[in-house]
Amino acid sequence: MSELLTASTTDDYRSLVDESSARVAVRFAEVTQPSSGASRAELQRLVDGVDLAGSGVGGSAAIREIDELFLANAVWFHHPGYAAHLNCPVVIPAVAAESILAAVNTSVDTYDQSTVGTLMERRLIETATGWVGFGSGDGVFTSGGTQSNFHALFLAREAAVPTIEEPRSIALSRMVVFATASSHFSVGKSALLLGLADDAVIEVADDGEGRMLPSALDAALDAAAAEGRVPMAVVATGGTTDRGVIDPIMRIADVCDAHGVWLHVDAAYGCGLLVSRRRRHLLTGIERARSVTVDFHKSFFQPVSSSAILVRERRDLAAGAWHADYLNPLENDEPNQVDKSLQTTRRFDALKLWVSLRAIGADRIGEMFDAVIDLAVEVGDVVDDDPELELVGRTQLSTVLFRVRPDGASPAEQDALVAGVRRVLFESGRALVAKTVIAGRPCLKLTLLNPETTLDDVREILAMVKGAASTLASIDDELELVGVDA
Numbered sequence: 247m248s249e250l251l252t253a254s255t256t257d258d259y260r261s262l263v264d265e266s267s268a269r270v271a272v273r274f275a276e277v278t279q280p281s282s283g284a285s286r287a288e289l290q291r292l293v294d295g296v297d298l299a300g301s302g303v304g305g306s307a308a309i310r311e312i313d314e315l316f317l318a319n320a321v322w323f324h325h326p327g328y329a330a331h332l333n334c335p336v337v338i339p340a341v342a343a344e345s346i347l348a349a350v351n352t353s354v355d356t357y358d359q360s361t362v363g364t365l366m367e368r369r370l371i372e373t374a375t376g377w378v379g380f381g382s383g384d385g386v387f388t389s390g391g392t393q394s395n396f397h398a399l400f401l402a403r404e405a406a407v408p409t410i411e412e413p414r415s416i417a418l419s420r421m422v423v424f425a426t427a428s429s430h431f432s433v434g435k436s437a438l439l440l441g442l443a444d445d446a447v448i449e450v451a452d453d454g455e456g457r458m459l460p461s462a463l464d465a466a467l468d469a470a471a472a473e474g475r476v477p478m479a480v481v482a483t484g485g486t487t488d489r490g491v492i493d494p495i496m497r498i499a500d501v502c503d504a505h506g507v508w509l510h511v512d513a514a515y516g517c518g519l520l521v522s523r524r525r526r527h528l529l530t531g532i533e534r535a536r537s538v539t540v541d542f543h544k545s546f547f548q549p550v551s552s553s554a555i556l557v558r559e560r561r562d563l564a565a566g567a568w569h570a571d572y573l574n575p576l577e578n579d580e581p582n583q584v585d586k587s588l589q590t591t592r593r594f595d596a597l598k599l600w601v602s603l604r605a606i607g608a609d610r611i612g613e614m615f616d617a618v619i620d621l622a623v624e625v626g627d628v629v630d631d632d633p634e635l636e637l638v639g640r641t642q643l644s645t646v647l648f649r650v651r652p653d654g655a656s657p658a659e660q661d662a663l664v665a666g667v668r669r670v671l672f673e674s675g676r677a678l679v680a681k682t683v684i685a686g687r688p689c690l691k692l693t694l695l696n697p698e699t700t701l702d703d704v705r706e707i708l709a710m711v712k713g714a715a716s717t718l719a720s721i722d723d724e725l726e727l728v729g730v731d732a
């Protein structure tokens with residue numbers, strides 16, 4: 247008997263995968279809230295109770311156990327009560343593709359390990375650079391937006407180094423990156439990993455709603471040059487994680503061109519606009535970027551991981567090439583994706599997007615993203631009209647930022663309620679919302695990425711938010727009455 251998936255075990259393979267998908271299907275059908283609400287102590291007890299040192303219970307028993315341990319307590323992004331982070335429900339063709347790529351276990355590092363898979367990934371990259379509007383361009387799939395941003399800034403660094411006539415270490419200490427306070431934290435983290443100075447990320451002023459001011463960028467570039475710093479890259483965000491607003495890319499590109507600096511557009515969140523018929527214009531100017539981050543696992547409804555870095559100039563990717571005798575020696579003229587990637591062994595994630603495009607088409611994906619943006623507009627109006635709620639800015643994508651203001655609550659009390667409300671909902675498992683800080687004040691955040699969620703579903707979440715807030719506020723009042731410091 248063999249446990250490996252081989253020619254002689256295809257019946258075992260079918261029955262175990264069938265059983266797994268059957269269990270998942272039952273959970274999808276029967277789940278009544280986005281999470282079980284089990285406490286961390288209870289989950290820890292369940293996890294610690296599993297014997298990982300023994301000889302094994304067999305596939306079927308192990309999957310049954312996973313049903314009760316993991317599926318019973320998972321966080322379900324398809325449930326309309328889930329509105330916390332940038333996680334999407336996934337399209338079925340992509341899930342089917344995921345099971346195919348896991349079984350075949352292709353690694354798209356060298357051509358001799360993936361052959362047709364390499365050509366398919368390359369074709370998809372061509373498709374994606376076409377969406378962006380790069381004339382030719384290139385790119386590679388990555389594990390996520392964090393890696394794509396890191397990779398892009400690495401390429402920008404390598405492009406900047408040869409322009410400086412001094413030892414590399416000194417050049418690095420002078421390099422700077424420009425981004426707004428609303429840019430993703432992976433920008434700052436990348437600067438750290440790339441060996442730049444502690445003060446290398448220069449915060450560019452925004453318009454008060456989180457969008458970069460091109461005039462402020464222009465001034466910041468001048469100021470940095472006057473201080474002897476070397477502008478390495480400007481990061482414009484094509485949909486900020488919290489406010490869901492888009493930097494004015496075209497005008498930022500003008501400034502970047504005038505200063506001769508690398509423009510990176512982080513469209514991890516907003517990339518779904520690339521295939522939207524109604525809102526593609528929001529990303530106008532993205533074709534002038536030198537590099538772009540897209541996260542298909544955010545707004546293309548793909549299972550994690552599915553992301554890519556795209557570049558306008560083919561040759562830019564070469565900065566990360568490295569040649570190993572055993573894998574991709576210089577004289578090898580095969581199309582080795584490892585020459586373009588920061589990873590070596592790498593999943594064939596491209597297959598999921600490929601199957602999705604073939605099964606339902608890019609237009610449909612764009613419509614699905616449009617649907618969540620439409621919903622966010624409606625929810626924004628509902629929040630704005632509700633005297634118990636306070637809308638914090640307007641999104642261009644699908645987040646809704648707000649605070650609760652129960653009768654008579656001061657701003658400080660409203661701020662204090664944010665964390666409590668999130669926790670009460672989280673512990674109930676009935677609705678999951680996020681919290682963040684905008685202009686120094688905490689607020690609640692809904693991230694809407696489920697095109698089947700209705701306005702009524704969101705009204706229910708808002709009702710739970712208000713219920714939790716008034717309970718917390720009245721507990722607070724009672725504690726005050728009896729003289730306890732809450």
Ligand SMILES: *Cc1c(COP(=O)(O)O)cnc(C)c1O
Pocket residue numbers: 332389390391392393395429430432483485486487512513514515541553
């Ligand atoms: C989510 C996000 C990222 C990071 O992407 P991961 O796939 O989570 O690594 C980067 N930039 C923005 C704007 C994001 O919203």
